[in-house]
Amino acid sequence: MTSTVEAPAPAAGRVKLGLSNRLLARPEIGALVAAVIIFIFFLSLAPSFRSAESFFTVLYQSSVIGIVACGVGLLMIGGEFDLSAGVIVYTAGLFNSMFCWYFGVNLWVGAFLSLAFCLLIGFLNGYLVMRTGIPSFLITLGTFFVLQGANLGVTKLVTKTVSSLDVSNIDGYDSLGKVFSSSFKVGSVTIWTSVIWWILFVALATWVLQRTRAGNWIFAVGGNPDSARAVGVPVLRTKIGLFMTVSFLGWFVGMHQLYRFNTLQAGGGVGNEFLYIIAAVVGGTLLTGGYGNSIGVAIGAFIFGMTSLGIIYAGWDPNWFKAFLGVMLLLAVLVNLYVKRMSTMRKVG
Amino acid sequence: MTDTLASHADQGLHRGEPLIEMDSVGKSYGAIRALRDINLRVNAGEVTCVLGDNGAGKSTLIKIMSGLHPHNEGTLRVDGKPVTFSSPRESLAHGIATVYQDLAVVGLMEVWRNFFLGSELTAGKFPLAGLKVKQMREIADTELRKMGIVVKDINQPIGTLSGGQRQCVAIARAVYFGARVLILDEPTAALGVKQSGVVLKYVAAARSAGLGVVFITHNPHHAYMVGDHFVILKLGETTLDKTRKEVSLDELTTQMAGGDELAELSHELGRK
Numbered sequence: 001m002t003s004t005v006e007a008p009a010p011a012a013g014r015v016k017l018g019l020s021n022r023l024l025a026r027p028e029i030g031a032l033v034a035a036v037i038i039f040i041f042f043l044s045l046a047p048s049f050r051s052a053e054s055f056f057t058v059l060y061q062s063s064v065i066g067i068v069a070c071g072v073g074l075l076m077i078g079g080e081f082d083l084s085a086g087v088i089v090y091t092a093g094l095f096n097s098m099f100c101w102y103f104g105v106n107l108w109v110g111a112f113l114s115l116a117f118c119l120l121i122g123f124l125n126g127y128l129v130m131r132t133g134i135p136s137f138l139i140t141l142g143t144f145f146v147l148q149g150a151n152l153g154v155t156k157l158v159t160k161t162v163s164s165l166d167v168s169n170i171d172g173y174d175s176l177g178k179v180f181s182s183s184f185k186v187g188s189v190t191i192w193t194s195v196i197w198w199i200l201f202v203a204l205a206t207w208v209l210q211r212t213r214a215g216n217w218i219f220a221v222g223g224n225p226d227s228a229r230a231v232g233v234p235v236l237r238t239k240i241g242l243f244m245t246v247s248f249l250g251w252f253v254g255m256h257q258l259y260r261f262n263t264l265q266a267g268g269g270v271g272n273e274f275l276y277i278i279a280a281v282v283g284g285t286l287l288t289g290g291y292g293n294s295i296g297v298a299i300g301a302f303i304f305g306m307t308s309l310g311i312i313y314a315g316w317d318p319n320w321f322k323a324f325l326g327v328m329l330l331l332a333v334l335v336n337l338y339v340k341r342m343s344t345m346r347k348v349g
Numbered sequence: 350m351t352d353t354l355a356s357h358a359d360q361g362l363h364r365g366e367p368l369i370e371m372d373s374v375g376k377s378y379g380a381i382r383a384l385r386d387i388n389l390r391v392n393a394g395e396v397t398c399v400l401g402d403n404g405a406g407k408s409t410l411i412k413i414m415s416g417l418h419p420h421n422e423g424t425l426r427v428d429g430k431p432v433t434f435s436s437p438r439e440s441l442a443h444g445i446a447t448v449y450q451d452l453a454v455v456g457l458m459e460v461w462r463n464f465f466l467g468s469e470l471t472a473g474k475f476p477l478a479g480l481k482v483k484q485m486r487e488i489a490d491t492e493l494r495k496m497g498i499v500v501k502d503i504n505q506p507i508g509t510l511s512g513g514q515r516q517c518v519a520i521a522r523a524v525y526f527g528a529r530v531l532i533l534d535e536p537t538a539a540l541g542v543k544q545s546g547v548v549l550k551y552v553a554a555a556r557s558a559g560l561g562v563v564f565i566t567h568n569p570h571h572a573y574m575v576g577d578h579f580v581i582l583k584l585g586e587t588t589l590d591k592t593r594k595e596v597s598l599d600e601l602t603t604q605m606a607g608g609d610e611l612a613e614l615s616h617e618l619g620r621k
Contacts, residue, residue: 211479213469220466223455231467232438290457
């Protein structure tokens with residue numbers, strides 16, 4: 001028996017990959033290069049872009065998209081989409097503000113109920129996708145329309161207008177504001193806490209993806225759910241957890257919007273779901289799942305923040321912004337395709 | 350090779366001892382009877398080959414043993430105790446590991462992550478506990494090396510390995526995590542001659558280590574090279590059930606190809 005299988009290879013047969021190969025194999029490398037180029041581009045074109053103040057404004061703009069995009073990125077690595085992620089932000093805020101206004105209860109109560117409601121929506125998204133086998137694109141497209149309609153309909157019923165009412169006099173407004181949307185000054189620079197929250201969420205997501213069992217499962221259920229199930233990975237639980245993570249982060253940003261602006265437009269958030277997906281894809285997440293990382297998604301959100309403000313700082317017509325995003329997305333998809341081919345087909349030795 | 354496989358194999362396995370016994374097991378999906386009256390024994394240290402054409406009931410048989418679909422007739426006994434599996438986890442807990450042809454591994458994940466998928470080593474029980482990455486890399490690397498699978502870089506995506514190597518990693522993983530029965534679903538179907546050889550050597554090694562192996566294939570040549578016991582299924586029923594001593598490769602090939610039906614067909618076509 002011993003003779004039938006070839007002898008173990010000597011350890012010297014190991015191949016150490018070159019630095020360029022190892023770098024290219026990282027999902028975020030394309031986004032990083034793009035971010036540097038865009039940064040230099042706006043630095044040279046827009047004089048008002050060259051200050052610490054505007055840098056932190058860009059960071060703030062990025063964080064509002066980046067927090068939800070962080071969850072959407074995880075979900076996409078897990079092989080699913082969530083098109084309801086944009087409107088759920090407003091559902092969370094509207095639920096909180098109108099519930100407390102209508103029943104006259106402390107805003108903290110509404111915030112927790114709103115959290116429970118959002119988690120329930122996330123759970124339902126995941127449960128329906130997993131139980132019916134219908135693609136998440138369709139299920140969450142349905143949720144998206146239901147929420148969009150309900151946001152407008154319920155708001156109209158409660159307030160007779162299309163925006164929520166002033167809640168700044170209700171108990172809990174100040175303390176909630178401190179948690180979700182406060183800012184502090186360092187010199188002349190205003191730093192919003194949402195930027196710090198964003199960094200924390202990205203750090204946590206990176207840890208989970210790369211260094212925990214849950215992260216291993218996320219990659220596996222996105223890459224090949226059947227094979228994951230065959231080795232005992234709880235696919236259902238992992239995917240539902242991912243949908244709930246997205247709706248949790250949506251709730252978080254919803255709280256930020258509510259306590260920053262006090263009133264919310266009932267039709268808000270529509271279209272943002274695509275910004276999250278674009279941030280994730282630009283950041284190197286594979287549309288088909290199983291590949292990507294959170295730092296890449298954060299860089300994708302940062303590119304969004306830079307361009308949306310950079311165009312204004314440069315004095316251009318902001319209507320061009322969407323066209324620019326589209327070009328970025330196409331470039332990112334091409335780069336990803338190339339990088340994926342490089343990292344899976346590369347010659348090792 | 351045999352020693353390293355054996356060192357992971359369950360020490361309580363005794364050659365010839367029955368691990369899985371099926372007594373007139375059957376399975377119907379609604380009105381369709383996919384499998385009827387199957388009597389099968391999987392013994393420790395033996396390779397049981399299940400052969401059959403497409404639609405013969407091979408996959409249904411595997412699904413019953415690996416816990417994907419419970420049987421609804423007869424009795425299935427594992428280690429002498431009657432069981433009905435309702436999930437792959439239950440069957441894994443009994444030491445029954447199944448390696449599927451095309452879904453053995455997750456292609457974009459690193460070799461070591463695949464090796465430990467579903468059985469990761471963590472620094473603690475809490476949900477955010479860190480993985481013992483360094484340790485897992487080392488174990489995966491040394492285990493694969495010991496088992497004769499040469500992986501150039503343990504961090505490369507497993508999709509960069511050849512089909513035969515991927516199958517071997519999946520088998521090695523099952524053995525390392527204490528499988529007592531190994532079910533291989535057409536492991537050589539998509540492979541070339543040389544790569545099939547690698548997998549067949551591995552099957553033989555698992556048998557020598559005392560594991561019970563169920564080898565599903567429709568290639569009688571591959572089956573005869575490693576098999577101790579042969580079962581041919583046709584339309585959900587057993588048409589041949591013989592040990593290696595009782596059957597020749599020719600008989601196996603003829604039976605597999607359709608036997609009497611084939612003779613009839615050649616008569617009908619009438620070419621000499």
